[in-house]
Amino acid sequence: MTDTIYALLAIAMVLLVVSVLVPLAERFRLPHTVLLAIAGMGMGFLGSWIIAAEFKLGALGDAFIGLDKLEVGTDVFLPLFLPPLLFTAGLTIDVRRLLDEVHAVLLLAVVAVLVCIACVAGVVHFATGIDLVVCLLLGTVVSTTDPAAVIGIFRDVGAPKRLSILAEGESLLNDAVAIAAFGLFIGIIASRSAGDPLGAVEGDPTAAIGVFLREFIGGLMLGFVMARGAMVILPRLGESDAAIASVTVSLTYLSFVLADRYFHVSGVVSVVMAALTVAAYGPTHLHPRQWTALRQVWVQLEFWANCLIFVLASMLAANVLLQITWLYVWGVVAVTVGAFSARALVVFGMLPVLEATKLVQPVDKRYKAILVWGGLRGAVTIVLAMVAAGDQRLPIDVREFIAISAVLFVLVTLFVNATTLGLVMHLLGLDKLSRLELALRDRVLALSRVNVARHLQQILRQHNARTEGIDVDPASAGDAEVESVPEDLALDLDERVKIGLVTLCTREKELYLELFEQQILSRRMVAVLAARADRLIDTVRDRGVKGYEEWLEQISRPDRGFRLALWLHRRFGFERMITERLADRFEILMVSQSVLGELAAFNISSVADLLGSDAEVSLAEVIGNRQTAVDSALRALSLQYPGYAESIEARQLERAAIRFESAEYARRLREGIISREVYNDLREKLAERRGAISQRPSLDLGLELAAMIGRVSLFAALDRETIVAVSKRLRALVALPSEKIIEVGGPPDAMYFVAAGEVTVLTPTVSVMLKEGDFFGEMGLLSSQPRSADVVANGYCHLLVLYKKDFNQLLASRPEVRAEIEAVAARRVADNQSKAAS
Structure with a gap:
């Protein structure tokens, strides 16, 4: 029998075993990787025994022989297994939520990696006396984390979504940073072994930092460029899911190989950046079905890679355990102490600093403890250990120490931390329902029993059966059940309103997803709105109604992207970004208007029965206020455009x-x-009809300018030719809510016409509201005096600006316009004087 047949039998057996372990892991509530490690070590021991005893077990024996022959070279581990692991992690993350938590993610990813490397190196060097640079290399190997177990716990206990984003983002980015540092330290040790006593850059820390930054930033740039190129290709592949998946596989390995071998930058960073770019742009470039299919393909590839890595590494670890010495035992103890001390320092020492500076929302100390104890190590750590073990440039003792210590540390985190996460949850009280959850559970149970009884009575009446066996009166049993809640579980109004808001926010997200599935909402818009709903849920859980109102006020204000687009429009006349932002606002307001109407009905039909009529009234008021704000904003935009x-x-x-x-x-x-x-x-x-409306209509500010000019009473009587001439002198301007358009003492450089919206003129003695068709700022131009009043925008306001030079030219060519402006200015001066006198 050929080696190929042996290898096929071995791979088939491994895939069968790892698949059977999935339901077992769910049954015993253990991370799948724990059972993979046990299975790998078991197959390693069993295979060695079967081969040594020369048992004849047919295909099963040949499969174990194939495992013994299946020796994947350590030089294959990194390029073969690592790219799919990293690409899948980046592809499945919510990039928008990741950007929201960027400060905390960077702290846990970048700073935590550096702290972990330093702590592990220091503790291991102190405990074993091994060379410090070797200890630094070991620190880079063990600083990568596997977030799967922690994310599962956060999901089970209903933790805020942002904590899962923290864990996912931390794992992804710290892998990139750690692996880049891994390559740096391997190069230092290899250079020293080759005869350079200081290594390539060890003697010059500045050079080392320069190399690291060059490789890291270069990897980011290459990964982004290649992913953007792939996004040009993907939409042109038609309906072929297989072709789309193949292009992304090609992107993954090309970005790694080209970066590492040809551009001499970090291949790992390039893969991570490519994955994040595809995750950000893919949903808007691919059909929803294609995007879902692509993610499923990568989840499958990641499952195979992860399982094969763990099984093969665990089999090697089984042989290592038979030859372990006290040096390695002491070394892995030192690694464990250093790694978890570093993690505790970052989570409990540095994260509170970001919380105090309002850069991140506060994190419950219990969840922080889970983040520390759940700092498991997984496939990426094993891959790096195997790479170090097979690097012939390193001394044999260094290779053995790095590989054995890292693999043993992975096993410690799996067999100690992973298996006791449930116990830690119990000790922290995370596995128990809170008082609010208990009360809600009892209310749901009571109302469900009433509804079941009501439906049973209806069924029995339809069949002319007797209903005496059902001793529940559907008209009154619900009230009796709800009123019988124990006093210690009774909820006050504020608590019930908070529960109701969380329920409504969850329903809001579900409605957005339903609109997306019905192809009414685009993938990009559903990503924006669903992310907003997630953040709203987290905020309500933290701060209740006050947090809900604060968040709505926050999202009603222009974000940084809108302000950037506005600045580019004002400064350079770039219209594309501002028109896209305004179009987004149109679509979001329209969808929100529809969804809020459904939420109001849902509040009456479902939430009221659960939480009581008083809570329903309070929730209706909150929703009504939001509806009023949305309707007002949408009406204003519709009038403007x-x-x-x-x-x-x-x-x-x-x-x-x-x-x-x-x-x-x-x-x-x-x-x-x-x-x-x-x-x-x-x-x-x-x-065909759906394709014809797949692209959103474009908003052309230039086409709307003539309509805006027509709304200004001063220009209403002008003929079309004159309006065209005037439009060449005017410039459209979007003013933000509460923006100070004119400030007292400012230079008289322009006058403004209100095309849509309202502004308030504030003087020391009086305030005047100007609406559509009015104008202001003319008095300063006529008198050449500094501004005498503040003018503030009331909400989003669209103005037409006439600068001083164009103002003078217009008045010189159009005497009737000059006369009208001077007349209005004179009336305003007289009004101001009379009001000041009174």
Whole structure:
């Protein structure tokens, strides 16, 4: 029998075993990697015994022989297994939420890696006396983390979504930083072994930092460029999920190999950046079904890579354990102390600094303890250990020490930390329902029993059966059950309103996802809105109604992207970014208006029964306030851009019509009224209509400018030719809520016309509100005196700006306009004087 057959039998056996372990891990509530390590070590011991005893077990014996022959070279571990692990981690992360928690993620990823390397190196060097640079290399190997177990716990206990994002982002980025540092220290030790006593850069720390930054930043740039190139290709591959997946596999390995071998930058960082770029742009470039299929392919690839790494490494560890010495035992104890001390220092010592400076939201100390104790090590650490073990440039004792210490540390975290996470949860009280959850559980149970009894009575009456066996009165049993809640579990109004808000926010996110599945909402918009809902849920859990209102006020204000787009528009006249932002605001407001209407109905139909009528009234008020704000903002935008508003509304209606027609065709097919061929033809026509409206209408500020000019009373009487001439002198300006457009004492450089929205003129003696069609700032231009009042925008306001030079030219060419402006200015001066006198 050839070695190929042996290898195929071995791989088949490994895949079968690791798959069977999945339900076992769920049954015993253990991380899958714990059972993988046990299975790998078991197969290692069993295979050695079967081969040594020369047992004849047929295909099973040949599979163990294949495992013995299946020696993956350590030079293959890094390029073969690491890229899919990193790419999957980056592809499945929520990039928008990651950016929200960027300060905490960078602390846990970058700073924590450096602290871990230093602590592990210091403790191991002190405990064993081994060379400090070797200890630093060991620190880079063990500083990578596996967040799977911690994320699972956070999900089970209902922890805020941002904590899972912290764990995922930390693992992804610290892998990149640690592996880049790993390559640096391997190069130092290899150079010393080759005869350079100081190594390539060891003698010059500045050079070492320069090499690290060059490789890291170069990897980021290359990964981004290659991923953007891939995103140009992917949408052009049609409906082929296999072709799309193949391009991403090619991207993964090309970004690693090109970076590492040709551009001499960090291949790991390049892969991570490529994955994050695809995660950010993929949902908006691919059909939702294709995006889901792509992620499933990468989850499968990651499962195979992770399982093979653990099994093969655990088999090697089984042989190592038979030859272990006290040096390695003492070394792994030192590594454990150093690694977890570093993690505790970062989580409990440095993270509170970010909390105090408001850069991150506070994290419960119990969750911090889970973050520390759950700092497990996994496949990436094993890959780096195997790479170090097979690097012939390193002395044999260094290779053995790094590989054995790292693998043993992985086993310690799996067999000690992972298996006791449940116990730690119990000690911290995370496995127990809170008083709010207990009360909510009892209310749900009581109401569910009432509803079941009501439905049973209806069924029995329909069948003319007797209902005496059901001793629950559906008209009153619900109230009796709810009122019988024990006093220590009774909830006050504020607590019930908080529960209701969390429920409504969760329902809000579900509605966004439903709109996306119905293809009414784009992938990019659903990503924005679902992320907002997640943040809103976290905020309500932390601060209740006050947090809800504060967050809504925060998202109503322009974000940094909007301000950047506004600055580019004002400074250089770039319209694309500001029009995209305004179009996003249109779509978000329209979707929010629809969803809030459904939330109001959901509050009456579902939340009121659960939490009581008084809570329902309070929640209705909160939702009503938000609806009022959304309606007002949408009405203002629609007045400012009526043409665009009509286009967006027509697009939304067409999407809804297509959805209803699709459901109707499916029903006709199920009932046998139409054939499959007719159904497919109808679906193709719907696909053509859906494709025609797939792109959002563009908002052209230039086309809206003429309409804005027409709303200004001063220009209403002008003919079209004059309006065109005037439009060449005017410039559209978007003012943000509460923005000070004119300030007292400022230079008289322009006058402003209110095309849409409202502004308030504030003088020391009086305040005046100006609306659409009014103008201001003319008095300073006529008198050449500094500004005498502040002018503040009331909400988003669209203005037309006429600068001083154009103002003088316009008044010289249009005497009637000059006369009107001077008349208005004179009336204002007189009004101000009379009000000041009174």
